[in-house]
Amino acid sequence: MGMFIVLEGIDGAGKSTQARLLAQWFEKRGYEVVLTKEPTDTPFGKLIRKLVLIGGKEGIIDGARISHEAEALLFAADRAEHVHKLIKPSLEQGKVVISDRYFYSSLAYQWARGLDLEWLVDLNRFAVRPDLVILLDLPVRESMNRINGRKIKTEFDKIAELQRRVRENYLKLAKRFEEIKIINALASLEDIHNDIVALVQHEILGEY
């Protein structure tokens, strides 16, 4: 069996950046790596982008124009395809799978939208548990500075409020799921990368 590592955190926390660096680190050591993300690039992921994420202000602040439950079900459907078509087969082939977001994102965001956490946990029970989940944690103000320009700048406060709730939810989830390890994402790219590598070596490879 391979290794399954997930990066989580609010928008702008550095997930995509660190996922890439970690993939390169494994590749240099001779591992076969599958770098992936959620929502995926499959038709399900595209549907999510269309219905949920490209909702303009409404999409970001108040959720999809579709119901919150339908939103959660779409994310779960996308994940089911991801798990069955890519993640499980890759792990069975002994590869290192690194995913930029996974079901913890659904829990943190959909819970922040007001859905029942236990329903969300049940809905995602099919999703294989990762060996390690790296939660990149940083204050919302800093994450919003980083992505300034990438997203709409109006309604800044409302977006920040949602992000704050999501950040709090992630920290609560870290108490419930023992595979989640928190990393301070305020540091430099290199320092964060080194912290992540140390975690991987300690938690999964058993090297130190």
Ligand SMILES: Nc1ncnc2c1ncn2[C@@H]1O[C@H](COP(=O)(O)OP(=O)(O)O)[C@@H](O)[C@H]1O
């Ligand atoms: N440690 C860091 N310090 C400063 N800027 C960073 C750091 N990590 C990432 N960034 C920058 O912040 C932005 C968001 O990073 P990204 O990896 O895309 O975050 P995410 O995928 O979590 O939304 C990018 O422009 C990236 O270059």
Ligand SMILES: [Mg+2]
């Ligand atoms: Mg990203």
